Amino acid sequence: MSRRNAWSGMNAADITIDQVRAGALQLDDVRIHPDTLIAQADVAAEYGNQQLAENFLRAAELTALPDEQVMAIYEALRPHRSTAQELATIVNALKAAGAQRNAALVAEAAQIYAQRGLLRQD
Amino acid sequence: MTIGRYRFMNEQPVNLDGFAAVNPDLGLIAFNSPNDPAPGLDIDDGRVVFMDGKHQAQFDIVDEFIARHGLDLTVADEAMAIDDATYAHMLIDPGVSRAECVRLAGGMTPAKLAKALSVLRPAELVMAVTKCRARKTPSNQAHVTNRSDDPLLLAADAALAAAFGFREIETTVPVLGDAPSNAIAVSIGAAVGSPGVLVQCSVEEAMELEMGMRGLVSYAETVSLYGTEQIFIDGDDTPWSKAFLTSGYASRGIKMRVTSGGGAEALMGAAEGCSMFYLEARCVALARAIGSQGVQNGGIDSASVAGSVPGGAKAMMAENLMVMLRALESCTGNDALMSESDVRRTSRTHPIFIAGTDFICSGFGSIQRYDNMFGPSQWNAEDLDDYLAMQRDWGVDGGLRTPDEHEVARLRERAAHAVRDVYAILGLADFTDQWLAQAIDAAGSKDVPDADLMTPLTASRLIRDTKVTMLDVIAALDEAGYDIEAQRMLDMLIARVSGDYLQTSAIFDESMHVLSAITDPNDYAGPGTGYSPSLQRQVQIDAIRQQQSVLDISARQLQHANSRLSVIGPAQRSDDPRDVVIGVSPATGQAIWQTLCGLGVDQGLDELLAGLEEEGCVGRIVRFTDTIDLGLIGLQAARMSGSGIGIGLQAKGTALIHRRDLSPLANLELYSVAPSLDRAAYRQLGLNAGRHAKGATPQPQRNPYSDEAIEARYHTKVVALVAIERQFVDGSSPQQLELDQP
Incomplete structure (x- = not known):
């Protein structure tokens, strides 16, 4: 992979133990950049795994979400956790964050959960 | 009155094992249950409208996700039309490439692939696995745990596991709250033992993701898939939640694979009358569909259930092959102990061992049986020398090597000291000299009576409360003078930035090169091709410590x-x-x-x-x-x-x-x-x-x-x-x- 820039913009090649020592390094400096995931998706597709590519593209979108939100959406997608309305809210939030593929995934889940009785009944 | 010869036979260990009579209604059948659906696939306007005996309206959540995301519809007509024996023949024909086998599998429904693979005989499975695994270089994964979650012992044992050649280490906890401490202790120990060893801490899904995000683990594996809707929901997940979780890991640059395994549905009482192999075919198709790069399967936690029915050991290996044909990383079980008999457990592992896979064991217990908090493994510290001798006997690379005893002693000492120093600097715990000395020398946690059970719990609470990240751990390591290990652990974090180890079957070699389906593709095409140990590696395999010369x-x-x-x-x-x-x-x-x-x-x-x-x-x-x-x-x-x-x-x-x-x-x-x-x-x-x-x-x-x-x-x-x-x-x-x- 040619692209080595972290989420923060720092180039991975520039990361040194001295920065760790100085307390100058943050987790964002060792966090993957969405462009890298998009490039990895291209590699996966080129090697014939469209589903892995799709996963990397969803992941690229999720890089923008804070850890807590990622964990909260996962929790919401578990069976009998969310009402149709709650899932719709998540879909909208994902769309607003530019996470179209994840929004589609959650929208699809909402549809199937309704069919299979996996929504939370209040 | 039982005659003497039978009294004697009854006392043999194999007779402690359970053997189940075939019972399709309970899912106690390895292949081809009468209730398995006939393979079938109808596509209308680019959508699957009928699959394996069900119309779209009857699809459960597993069918639905596979139908929507799992199949390559462009090859479906061709793939579904192939005769089962013809496809099985392609799998063992060195003239047919792995890529071609994989291409066709992409268009096969779960029932179709299950039926085609059930044609293979055991020796043919060995040939097919040799050709179809994704990564050329085989490797192995260790469990490192202990009864006390003792951080010093975890570190010493992780260093030992890395020295023996394991490229992934999986830890877990008897006490959930201890997880962050275990993850850190094992990561430090692994870094002492070798560069580039991947570390995971198997706990509940959400907590595992959280630890990954904080950099405390470098991969995840405990993301379970099941073959029936009921069990999926009992497992508190759906294919959509798992697909999202999978992307969540990738979004933080963390390697992840899913877990399934034949017999799980029967064990949980909802197999819907289907064979273990068909249900596992659904899991594997789903793993591909959600975008996981790999699967650990082959019985896993239900290995003894799969092993209890006729053809069970064969089915577990065929599960692994199915993963390879879906072009995924295959971590091939040999994990939970499936028999009290040394003969049976060796028999179960051996074909996989000689064929070679991405990870021969999805958990070789590098610690003693009693310290394995997953339960005893198929292979344990008791068997390390056996396994090394088996590698040597067959000239096979099973992923392990013989380290120098003095070097192992040095690494254990260094790892335990490193954890003590890091915990002291981060204010997580103080360890006595006596505890330290016991952990370094210990063959298992019973040899560390001074281990205090409150220490890991307190340390873990502090890690969570003060939001300690792996960067803090690395800084502490560096401050304590462990430059090499600090750099190795930093390299593992930096690897997240390039994402190369997210690709299929990725591990790091000791120079931190990624070996994966992309960089190290399996190119087996008959005798004299494919993986062969380098000269240096062959020496590691051959030179076991017990060998003696005339001199x-x-x-x-x-x-x-x-x-x-x-x-x-x-x-x-x-x-x-x-x-x-x-x-x-x-x-x-x-x-x-x-x-x-x-x-x-x-x-x-x-x-x-x-x-x-x-x-x-x-x-x-x-x-x-x-x-x-x-x-x-x-x-x-x-x-x-x-x-x-x-x-x-x-x-x-x-x-x-x-x-x-x-x-x-x-x-x-x-x-x-x-x-x-x-x-x-x-x-x-x-x-x-x-x-x-x-x-x-x-x-x-x-x-x-x-x-x-x-x-x-x-x-x-x-x-x-x-x-x-x-x-x-x-x-x-x-x-x-x-x-x-x-």
Whole structure:
């Protein structure tokens, strides 16, 4: 992979133990950049795994979400956790964050959960 | 009344195992349940409207996700139309590439792939796995856990696992709250042992993701998939939640694979009457559909259920092959112990071991059985030497190597010290010197009585409360002077930025190069192709610590050297009827001083002489240097002795009684099992030789055979000792020796 820039913009090649020592390094400096995931998706597709590519593209979108939100959406997608309305809210939030593929995934889940009785009944 | 032979057989370990009669209704059937659907696929306007016996409206959540995301519809018509045997044939034909097999599998429904693979015979599975695994270089994964979540012991054991060659380490907790401490301790230990070892801490899904996000683990594996809707929901997930979780890991640059395994649905009582293999085919299709790069399967936690039905071991290996055909990383079970029988568990693993996979074990218990908090593994610390010997026997790379013992001791010490220092700097815990010393030396947690159970719990609470990240750990390591390890752990974080280890079957080699389906693709295409260990790697496989050369054995003999035997002069024939010659072999008293039973050769001679004396005979020691053959030595001794009776003694301890009128191989008494002899046996041999000399009746000796693998234990030494004997064959005339008093 040619692209080595972290989420923060720092180039991975520039990361040194001295920065760790100085307390100058943050987790964002060792966090993957969405462009890298998009490039990895291209590699996966080129090697014939469209589903892995799709996963990397969803992941690229999720890089923008804070850890807590990622964990909260996962929790919401578990069976009998969310009402149709709650899932719709998540879909909208994902769309607003530019996470179209994840929004589609959650929208699809909402549809199937309704069919299979996996929504939370209040 | 059970007869003795059956009472005896009933006591064998295999009879502790459960064997289930086939029962399709309960899912207790490996392949081809009568309730498995016939393979089928209808596509309308680019959408799957019928799959494996169900119309779209009847799809459960597993069908639905596979139908929407899992299949390559562009090859579906071609793939579904292929005859099962034809496809099975392609899998073992070296002329058909892995890529072609994978391409067609993409268009096969779960039922279709299950049916086609059920055609394969065991040896064909070995061939297919050899060709179809994704990564060329095989590897292995270790469990590192202990009963006390002792951070020092975890670190020492992780360093040991890395030194033995494991490229992934999985830890877990008996106490959920201890997870962050375990993750950190194992990561530090692994970094001490080797660069590039991936570490995971298997706990509940959400907590595992959280630890990954904080950099505390470098991969995840405990993302379970199930083959029926009911079990999926019982597992508190859906294919959509798992797909999202999968992307969540990738979004933080963390490697992840999912877990499934035949028998899980039967174990949880909702197999819907289907075969284990068909349900697993659904899991694997789903794994591909959600975008996971890999799967650990092959029974896993339900291995003993899968193993309980006819064809169960074969089905578990076929599960692995199915993962490979979906072009995913295959972490091939051999995880939870599936049998009390050493024979059965070896039989279950062996075909996978010789074929080679991305990870032979999805959890080789590198710690002792009792310390494995997943439960005992199929392979454990008890079996490390066995496994290394098996690699050597077959010339196979099973992912492990023999480290130097002193180096392992050094690494354990360094790892335990490193964790103590880091926990002190981060204010997580203080460890006593005694605890530290116990952990370094320990073979298991029972050897660390000073471990305090509250320490990991308190440390973990502090890690969570103060939001300690791996960067903090690395800074602390660096501050404590562990530069190399700090850099190694930093490299693992930096690897997240490039994301290369998110691709299929990725591991790091010790130079931090990613080996994956992309960078190290399996190119097997028949004999002489595909993976072959490098020269350096072959040495690691072959040079187990127990191997001995002739030089080693010579050196050990030298430690027992003494000067009790000395040459008097050329040996003469005697006319004394009481004279019995003890003929000894060429190297006796020159290079071989100890027999195979551990007795000094001189002590054996003491007993022979004493036995003869008791019978009123006089023993005389003569060394023959024209032959190493014991029959000839004994016969020559008999011909030289006044009584016509001779004793032959090889320095390694084998002995016989001979008579001058017999042919070389027709001796009177043979004491052939030298390792089982002792002073008393040599005394009796001397007595009997004396009785033969006098024409009296000797006392018969019972053959000392036992159930021990005497030949396995001693034949290596025998070959060396015989070679040493041969060095002293010079054709010179026999010499009479004198045995001084000790």
